Amino acid sequence: MIDDINFLLVGNSRLHWAENLQSKYKFFHTQKNNNVPQNINLNNLIWASVGKLPDLSLKQENRISTQDIKLKNLPNHFGVDRALGCLEALKIIENPSRKDLLVADFGTTLSITKLTAKGSIIGGQITPGFLTQLRSMEKYTDNLKAPKKYDIPVQDFLINTEDSMLKGVSNSLMGVINLSFNPAKDILIVCGGDSELIGSLLKQKKEEIIISPNLVMQGMITHFNH
Amino acid sequence: MIDDINFLLVGNSRLHWAENLQSKYKFFHTQKNNNVPQNINLNNLIWASVGKLPDLSLKQENRISTQDIKLKNLPNHFGVDRALGCLEALKIIENPSRKDLLVADFGTTLSITKLTAKGSIIGGQITPGFLTQLRSMEKYTDNLKAPKKYDIPVQDFLINTEDSMLKGVSNSLMGVINLSFNPAKDILIVCGGDSELIGSLLKQKKEEIIISPNLVMQGMITHFNH
Incomplete structure (x- = not known):
């Protein structure tokens, strides 16, 4: 180093x-x-x-670019952040049963990337992230304003508008994960700026998931040092 | 009339x-x-x-405003579209077992509104709708462009960027519904511009749901004629 x-x-x-x-x-x-x-x-x-x-x-x-990262079947058009997150997940996750890894990066977008235990990219999904979703409702509607505080309500159905938006957006992000994550076959690693907010909600419902906010930055260090 | x-x-x-x-x-x-x-x-x-x-x-x-709509516990700040959708759902849904109604309006936003069989508003959730989510990724990132065609991939994990966005967004909308809809207790009615696109995907996984794209407009007619 x-x-x-x-x-x-x-x-x-x-x-x-x-x-x-x-x-x-x-x-x-x-x-x-x-x-x-x-x-x-x-x-x-x-x-x-x-x-x-x-x-x-x-x-x-x-500069480190996607092309520099050594992962099998990594498309050049994938963001370098996704590649680095996958690289680091492969390194840090104990995976004796050789499950697939599912890396969910909660940033401006939520990118989900699935790869095999051998480090071969399978594919993924991309949706708007937590703040992007809140801001988009302010931008594309006449009456909604993005909340300034991010306390996700415990209740499922809300009367207050900001609470309704916060619950809807957190459910949308959790819902994407629910539809993609099969605990019997996958290990889920969540990272990114909103990984602790959404990861803690996911942990309440799911068996073990790994919350590693700085996974991508650690992947950069790992890539550089090898 | x-x-x-x-x-x-x-x-x-x-x-x-x-x-x-x-x-x-x-x-x-x-x-x-x-x-x-x-x-x-x-x-x-x-x-x-x-x-x-x-x-x-x-x-x-x-003009018809929210205050004009006769539903119990309807907050004045709710959009009149939500109120009209609920009014019409109460009218058209056969509900012998007196389940709650869940009205999901897939428009610029996805608004979900839950009400009792007696027409009393319980509350709801709001997230960005299908096109709003796609557009927000173009707006708030440097590299993503909103797809122009809306064929939702069947596969779960995608390599192509537009496919990844389409699958992510449709999963986010379906995921919100999955977290809110309990078929044992609720009847789900979906309406709005993207109700057929997302409703058909929901129908593949869920028991009976009702797809009624023009529910809100029919609610306006119902309100006016009574």
Whole structure:
């Protein structure tokens, strides 16, 4: 491991950083228009991108692209974040019964990617993520406003409009998982910015699932160090 | 029934019309910036709205609002479309075992509204609808484009990006229903522009559900005639 190498994933909504603190990494997120964080040297910054590039002098030779990731049947058009998440899931998941892995990344979109225990990509699904769904209702309707607080109601049927939206959106994300995840055959790993919010709801209903918010950033480090 | 009375619901994305053809109604939809359809006289047009009003001379005294609809525990802030759908569901559904009714309106949003057999509103959920979800992924990401064709893949896990989006979005909508609909206790009625697309998928998995695309417009006619 090279000491002063840091990592950046340019997402659709935010910048995701892994700062090398010698013995371990600190993961954090910034807005796209923020300045480069302290202690981050752009010359030694390994980066990847799925979103619009920020106004930073990122070195092209330090870029990781989907084509660089060693997974079987990985299509070049898959986002590099999906590839990195799969790579890391293969590395960290104990999988003695050789189940398929289902990686669910709760970000701007929810991307679900299924792969075999041998690391061969099967395919996936993509839906709008938690905030994207809430914002879309504000954008495409005349009367709805995206809630500012994200307390998911326990009750199933709500009277208050914001509660109804929060419950609907969390059910839509959980519902996609329910239709894709077969615990008898798959191991589910959830990652991304909303993985703790939705993952904790999933855990209430499902047997073991693995919540690993920084899976993709860890995958970048893993890829770089091998 | 008064012969030359026609009906309009101003939705978020489109205008929904019921044209009185003496013995029955013709239901059709137009874009918001289209001209008034032939044979529609604005003076005799009964209307309701949940979206931005089009540039038409709609008569205020011909407007139906949520407050006008006779349902128990109906909150004034509920969209009039939800109220009208519930009113019509109560009228048309044979319900000898007095189950609750679950009205799912697949439009710009998917609104789910649950009410008792006696017509008392319990509450609901709201998520982005089929097209809203597809459009939101184009809007809030850098690389995704909303598909132009809407053939929902049969396979669960897809390699092609548009297929992955279509499967993800249809699973998200079906998933919300799965989490809300208990066939032992509820009767599910689906309506709205995408009710046939998603309803046919739901029918493959679920016992009896009722697909009634024009439920809300029929509710307007029912409300007016009583």
